[in-house]
Amino acid sequence: MKLQVEHVFQVSRDVLWQVLHDQTRMADWIPGCEKLEEIEPDRFAATMKIGVGAIKGTYKGTVQIAEKQEPSQYTLAVEGSAAPGFVRGKALMKLHVEDANVTRLVIDADAQVGGLIASVGQRFVSGIAKQLTRELLANIEQSLRSKPEATA
């Protein structure tokens, strides 16, 4: 399943980059993130509670940052499995300068869902994916607003 979303943040690109790579803040914006622990640099063990409506699962897996081209792009890979199945996503995250304090984040993602949720929950799958990306962007916004002092 391919997803493409973008969002404009009212911060400079450097600040956005920092927020996206600051490990103390990642737990804030990863959707449903209950626990985040570094395994090695740029690789984390994560516990994420995600879903829509009554269909929720606690997914245990990893979050990986790679192919960094600071400050303009990197890839974010997330995978997790739980009783309802597994989710796997790889996103190319591109940060475009719109203005000094305006940055457009373009997410080009390839997501895969498997297991129970994919076989019996087909009606919910694309909805959940969209929901997650919305949450992701809303969480980043929230994180920027609550701790505006994060600067390069």
Next chain:
Amino acid sequence: MKPVSFDYFAPTTVNEAVALLEEHGDDAKILAGGQSLVPMMNFRLVRPTCLVDINQIRDLAYIHEKDDRLHIGAITRHRDLETSTLVQQCNGLLFEGVQLIGHTAIRTRGTVGGSIIHADPTAELPAILAALDGEVRLIGPKGQRTISWRDLFVTFFTTVIEPVEICDEIIIPKLPSSAGWAFEEFTRRHGDFAVAGVAAVIVTDNNDRCTDARLAITGTAPTPIRATQAESFLVGKSLTQTTLEEAGRLVSTEVEPESDVHATANYRQHLAGALTTRALQRAVERCLSRKDQREK
């Protein structure tokens, strides 16, 4: 597949039910008709540790009319609506729409409250609620609150209802006697979830010009939506075929549906427009024929 094990309670009053929800919180689910919940439990997609069966709360099954509104108890079965002369007289749109829900067997068990709170993005009742600016009453430990449909639906399968609340009543305005209506949906098979559906209401003046238009679309968004552009376009116009087709075209530009195993986004978009035109045609016909009848 079999569900995970759960505790089962069958309260006989709303207060008992709310108390149980308070006690068990997030892990409790209400069992009404079970037509959506039970399959999800059997698939283990949903794993409540506790089921609060509200089917014994007799007080929650009723259809009353008061102040030009229909008050419908939350565990009223769809089948009760489709066999009710009161509903047929007061709200033809509701009467027509409810017959499109699944099959008779499903409608015999499924409830009005259950369907609306389940908030399936392709369901008929949420669209009807939207078309008619209906409301929903929720009861929790802190008391009751009445919410408009706009504030109720958040996204797919999600409303603002708290885990400790129960929906106890749906409030739907009567249709004006001068109104025409139609519910038009497209399904692959008889009784399926709609690929897309349109609830249309038209009111005209003595010169057959549109004075009010409601178009609620289901199946093209995470929640039911009102096609406000198309609605505004119709008001003040005489309802020729060209006008109705233009309204349909506007709806297809307003909606942004998803692709899934049943239909592509483009097809759904197109379908929403085509169904809008068809729904409007029937609504206009009804409007005119009701006028003729009144004039006799």
Next chain:
Amino acid sequence: MSKKAGEQIPGRTDYKWIGKSIPRHEDARLLTGRGTFVDDLNIPNVHHAAILRSPHAHARISKVDLRRALNLKGVIGGITGADVLERTRPFSVVATSPMQYYCMATDKVRFVGEPVAAIVARDRYIAEDALDLIDVEYETLPAIVDPEKAVESDAPILHEEVPNNIACHRLLSYGDVDAAFDQADFVLRERLVFPRYTSMPLETFAIISSYDHFRGGLTLWSNFMGPFIMHPITARALKIAENNLRFIVPPDIGGSFGIKTSIYPYLTLLGLLSMQVDVPVKWIEDRREHLLASSVQTDRVSYREVAVTKTGVVLGFRTKLYDNVGAYLRTPEPATTFRPIGNVVGPYQVKNLQIDADIVVTNKCPTGPNRAYGCAHLYFEQERLMDKVAEKLKLDPAEVRLRNFIQPDEFPYTTPTGGIYDSGDYPKAFQLALKTFGYEAMRKQQKTARADGRLFGIGISTGVDPSVSNMGYLTVALDPEVRQHPDYLPKSGAAETATIKIDPLGQVTVGLSSTPQGQGHETIVAQIVAEELELSPEDVTVIDECDTAKNIWSISSGTYSSRFASVGTSAVANAAKTLREKIFRIAAHLLKVDVEDVVFEDRRFYARETPTQSIKLSHVAGTAHWNPNGLPEGMEVGLNVTETFSFPLAHAPDQKDRVNSSNTYGFMVDLMAVDIDPDTGQVKILKYASVHDAGTIIHPKILEGQIYGGAMHGIAGALFEQQLYDDEGQCLTATLVDYECPFSTEAPKIDIAHIESPSPFTPLGSKGAGESSSETAPACIANAVADALSPLGVNVTELPLTPNRCWELLQSARGQTT
């Protein structure tokens, strides 16, 4: 319009029971919920199995740990792929592929839903709770699902032993296809895609397994339908002696349509589970499991080119095809490709052809027989091209068929591929179909509709309906050199056995070893026996259950490939005839007259000259049982006859890959008129006529039911159903919400008519008709939709024609985006 049954049988001018639609013996119990299905069997102390299935389409298994699961209260055992690898052998495959297929994934998973572990517990709920506690680690691998892409050099490989994912390849040539193409006035080509779908039986796989640890005997109760070649295959896999493996099939099976042939890997899995624990183990497959991991037909991409004269006569054809058998080549595949070899030219006089078949593995569920079994794929290709011929030559599509039919005076007709068509009159059946449909009037209606701007189309399809598979056909998948090898055991034949007995009080019981799934065998057997013995069907009790320990059976036994009405009824008819001779001889002996002078009426025998001196049938039966010394000299004691009927022309394939793949061949013609809604793309069937020649009709209502059911399966595949996978091999259709089986509300009315060309090869002249229009309906719909869209220049080459797809075809014709 249909002939009275029996008019063409030599010596019989009127039947009392055969040809009548008597009330079915099965219906009372089936319609009141009192059938006996596997789930109704009461086996004491039965426990329940649940299967953990792969969520990945392609992955290496690095760890499977059952410890937490086995510790759950109520769980008594479990197995993993390691147990399967150690204690079973891979299943025998017919074709030359070296791949290994077990009942459970061992080192790798290769399709979503593949079993990875299994648990036995006190009940199914606990067993499923235990599945959540199994720890599995996977290393995912890239997946491939498209059969054409799977053979490319950069495709992920499923089995190391199978390069390019080609499990089997055959190039079959008959006649002189190059010359045919040289001589042709025109050559037409199409690329066609036929989808994966199934027949969705109401009852899923059901198994109860019980192992006798003392004597090493395994009993498996299940709804297995045959062919019983799967019995030795299962025994071999489980490393137990064949006479220690007992298959029991209860009287009722809730539909199968070929699907339950492929239950045997699960029979093996359950057998292994019950060998580990000390209690019987039961598994009722749920619908999700069935949709993910039971059996479906192949999806196929084919390139067909047809060489045709300017008068529309087909000189020859070539087909290059890719049949996607899923993750494993599972016996009896590649039968989808080769089952119709004998009738691959259909009803046409084509003499030159070539088939280049690649049997490809991809990360999808393994395939198996599904109603029509290869013929729906075949006739889709065949009939689309016939319409293309008509289009090119500006001929009426009906005329093109008529110009190509095998003629009635050519029967029995041997096809270039070795098929021996026993009887038929294709032009006559076709004309009847045109008449039943009102072809000319419908064409006029089409003209008017088109002038109104409607998308109105008419479609035709014809097909030869093969019944009773010759078990040898599958060996066409092997190269001739392999078949020549001295160690090679050829396969051939098709047989069925029936036992009829009359008990001491004169009541008749028939025993069979078929495995009916609702086809009404008890009823038609009673009709046939009553006819021959001059009784009433109410007097005949039929026991149609299979127990390999008690029944007489062989590898071709079972109810599949529409065989019962052909080979099953033949065994019954012959046994009844033999039994009749015996009781008449006893009566003659007791009446002291010659056999020719004996008359039987109202259950009494009398000599023609002295009608008042009669003896009852019960007296005759009583003599055979109670007073064997009173029987004619030399006559065997008792009153039971067992006869096996087999077909003499069911040979193994010859050196030139020619084989009579079936034994009796029917014929059908489907005609449809459709209207396409330009806004929704929905196809509506306005009229549907179907003519069938199934030889002698034994029970018209049952035949009609078969035709309706077969047609609905074909319509389902053409308009509604498809087993869909995404590019990563995730199955998208594992519930009946997403796998869209049409309901009775979607069924059109069908105008059915028959002709009867009795088979010279069966005593009653009957042929099978269990698949019928499932073979031709998809082609008919495709042609009708193509006809509807032809003014817009749109071609139809792929199914299903869902509303979405039709709309996209319309959009592309209008030059608009989709």
